[in-house]
Amino acid sequence: MKQHLQALDEAHNNFHLHICYSAAKKNDMEGVDYQHSDRVGIPLLRATLKMMRYQFYICGPKPMMESLVPGLEEWGVNSDDIYYESFGPAALIKHVKTKLQPVTSEPCTISFSRSGKNIAWNPAFDSLLELAEDNGIDVDSGCRAGSCGSCQTAVSAGETEYNQQPDADVESGHCLLCISTPIGNITLEA
Structure with missing residues (x-):
């Protein structure tokens, strides 16, 4: 199997093989064998x-799967992008991600200054990015998990909160739309 994967790695530019040994033998050489x-x-x-954005296909021993599947979801990977197989003693119970309750229970308006749109916030959306996209507002995005920073947008009025800790560095007065929700009325430079 290892030789087959190495052949695929050599034959295809978009295939990147990373071999992990948690208990290498004395004759195994890092950088050569793993x-x-x-x-x-x-x-x-x-x-x-x-x-x-990636799709993850996971199969392995139960401890690995019990760590990776919820770990990917906590990292911000959409559970629809995580596929796994488990057999016998490795059977895994599907981890259900709990949605944080929004701070804002009062109706509020999201103003997009560049597009000139004012939209009532709908708590059914998981993020300001989803609201913007659903209303035809063109905003950059990438990972959709607070990691790449491409959806960073200036907040010229009001405040937002994150539904998870961002991995990307965020400039003061800005937010990552993909993991942000409003705290009351806000104005975004989008």
């Missing part, structure tokens, strides 16, 4: 993957 001397985990994925 690239990472640890188990597959979220820190490794964050360090090796470029910031964009």
